[in-house]
Amino acid sequence: MPDYYDQQATTFIATTRDVDMSHARQRFLSVVPPRADGATRILDAGSGAGRDALSFRVLGYDVEAFDASSAMVAATQSHASVPARQMRFEDFAWKHPFEGIWACASLLHVSEADLPKVIARLAAHLVTGGALYTSFKRGTGERVKDGRRFTDMTTKTLGAFLEECGEFSQPDVWESDDCRPGRAAEVWVNAVVKKA
Incomplete structure (x- = not known):
């Protein structure tokens, strides 16, 4: 999977x-709960081109990031x-917890079988009351496109999955249109949850 993003880095960065x-x-x-010392930590999990990491940093958050692709890590830095x-994601481990974990269009590359373990690892790295954002393409099941694995979700399946994890409060789940040019037909399923 990282090979696709390494090989298509220039195009991916330009379009996202x-x-x-x-x-x-x-x-x-x-x-996202603020820290008393003002150093609220956000992890950009699957950071891609670094778009959101930059936005969080500019807003004053203490941001760290990871990505499976070496080209995307370089782009984020x-x-x-x-x-x-x-x-x-399958190898995720960090030394400290975060107030927020942002996984925008990244967990969708984790297999359905591995998602519960991955979500549990992410939840373990959130402070109590910490927030997780994630997004998936609307659909059902797993598929492969351009050598990349996708796990698709609906609002119902994503909401049910996050509730079954047992780590989070009631999920806030919604749909949004793809904002990239030429992608108007694609719909994203988004969710925000708080660690209980």
Whole structure:
């Protein structure tokens, strides 16, 4: 999977870096608990081109990131000026917890079989009351496109999955249109949850 993003880095960065995700970021940030010392930590999990890591840093958050692709890690470090590591979700481990974890269009590359374990690892790295944002393409089941695995969700399946995890409060789930040019027919299923 990282091979696709390494090989298509220039195209991927050009088509995603300027996408306006402010509506989803605002919904997520509205439930991220602030730290008393002001150093509220956000992890950009599957950071891609670094678009959202930069937005969070500019807003004053303490941001760290990871991505499975070495090209995307380099793009995040260069564009957002935040620490970024190369890592897959299946291997995720961090030394400290976060007030928020942002997994925009990234968990969709994890298999259905591995998603519960991955979500549990992410939840273990959230403070109590910490927030997780995630998004999947609307659909059902798993598929492969351009050598990439996709796990698709509906609002119903994503909401039920997050409730079954047992780690979170009632999920806030909604649909949004793809904002990239030529992708008007694609719909995203988004969710924000808080660690109980």
